[in-house]
Amino acid sequence: MQNSNVEIVTLSEPVTTWQSKVDDIEEPFSMIYDADEWGNPPLAQMNRFDTRMVLNEADRLMECNGRLSALDVGTGPGRIAMKLAQRDGARVTALDATRGYLELVAKTAQRIRLDPDSLTLVEAPIEEFTYEEGLGGPYDLITAIFGVLNHVENWQETLQAFYDNLNPGGSFVSSIYGTNEARVYRMRSNNELPYKPSLVQTRVDGGIRLGEGEEVLPAKFPSIREFRQALEEIGFEVEVIQGFLDFAACFPSETTDENIAEYKALIQAECPDLFERIESLQDPRVILIEVVEFEREYALEPNNLGDFAYVGFVARKRKL
Ligand SMILES: C[S@@+](CC[C@H](N)C(=O)[O-])C[C@H]1O[C@@H](n2cnc3c(N)ncnc32)[C@H](O)[C@@H]1O
Numbered sequence: 001m002q003n004s005n006v007e008i009v010t011l012s013e014p015v016t017t018w019q020s021k022v023d024d025i026e027e028p029f030s031m032i033y034d035a036d037e038w039g040n041p042p043l044a045q046m047n048r049f050d051t052r053m054v055l056n057e058a059d060r061l062m063e064c065n066g067r068l069s070a071l072d073v074g075t076g077p078g079r080i081a082m083k084l085a086q087r088d089g090a091r092v093t094a095l096d097a098t099r100g101y102l103e104l105v106a107k108t109a110q111r112i113r114l115d116p117d118s119l120t121l122v123e124a125p126i127e128e129f130t131y132e133e134g135l136g137g138p139y140d141l142i143t144a145i146f147g148v149l150n151h152v153e154n155w156q157e158t159l160q161a162f163y164d165n166l167n168p169g170g171s172f173v174s175s176i177y178g179t180n181e182a183r184v185y186r187m188r189s190n191n192e193l194p195y196k197p198s199l200v201q202t203r204v205d206g207g208i209r210l211g212e213g214e215e216v217l218p219a220k221f222p223s224i225r226e227f228r229q230a231l232e233e234i235g236f237e238v239e240v241i242q243g244f245l246d247f248a249a250c251f252p253s254e255t256t257d258e259n260i261a262e263y264k265a266l267i268q269a270e271c272p273d274l275f276e277r278i279e280s281l282q283d284p285r286v287i288l289i290e291v292v293e294f295e296r297e298y299a300l301e302p303n304n305l306g307d308f309a310y311v312g313f314v315a316r317k318r319k320l
Helices: 017-038 041-065 079-085 099-111 155-164 183-189 224-234 257-270 272-278 284-296
Strands: 008-010 068-073 090-096 119-123 139-144 166-177 202-204 207-209 237-244 310-316
Touching: 008 099, 017 099, 041 068, 041 079, 041 139, 041 166, 041 237, 041 284, 041 310, 068 079, 079 090, 079 099, 079 119, 079 139, 090 099, 099 119, 155 166, 155 224, 183 202, 224 237, 224 310, 257 272, 257 284, 272 284
Parallel strands: 008 119, 068 090, 068 139, 090 119, 139 166
Antiparallel strands: 166 310, 202 207, 237 310
16 A cells, blocks of 8 residues: 555647547536446446456456556546556556546545556547557556547547557457437437436437537447447457446436336336336335346347447457
């Protein structure tokens, strides 16, 4: 346990119009991010499982190699990077295009007395990252969790750079937004939800709107098939594809009796098996957990992933 600061290495400000637009919207959001995301029950549930997806892979790599060098891209408040950095013997580079997030990570790292040698913070849009020596690469693990790559204009080139900068046998773990046809986005745009769901984003041309704001955060929405194909064409072996938040994404943001009754009615109409499991439950938190547990039972079935709000991938680079 240490007490000195984790430094932020600034490599590049946003360069393209797209990158500047993302940064302009993300910067103020970074100030409220922790309170907003952690107070959102379905996202907090998802974060249990996406973190587990990363840590399972990290532990496997550590067992094979006896070390872990990781790059966490779009680290945001650093929840994944810090979990990795707390693994004995891990060295983590956490990158984000938005300064505010890195300052938040530095503060948290100090608060939890993280060994500063285990974490390097880099400010740069990933497209401008040079993968130069001294920043931990080549890596055993690269992560980009929670829609990061949706906000990268040239995500295919970025995937190629990840592949090139992974050690043989290394892994890439990511989660991206589900497509416009995923249940919560589809129902929202068809005005089929009689209340506001917990997931704040709405889809518009060219990106997403967060909350009630009018500004459009630039984003692309590759389908599961497109993303998988891009990984495979580069040379990755795709080991796992899993969904996060199907009906759970439709959980009401305000859990009034009326909204919970509407939520149950929606589930009754769409999925009688799930309805049977929640029909008699009263406590909204217990209902949500039951829904999430139910969804885990089909979250790995390739034909059932289209309705999930987020989709996770574990892909590996072959050993030499
Ligand atoms: C939804 S947050 C995800 C945060 C974190 N990975 C997590 O799981 O909690 C998306 C993050 O991607 C970052 N980001 C967006 N575009 C980026 C880019 N081109 N390069 C690096 N980071 C980017 C944003 O600043 C933001 O922190």
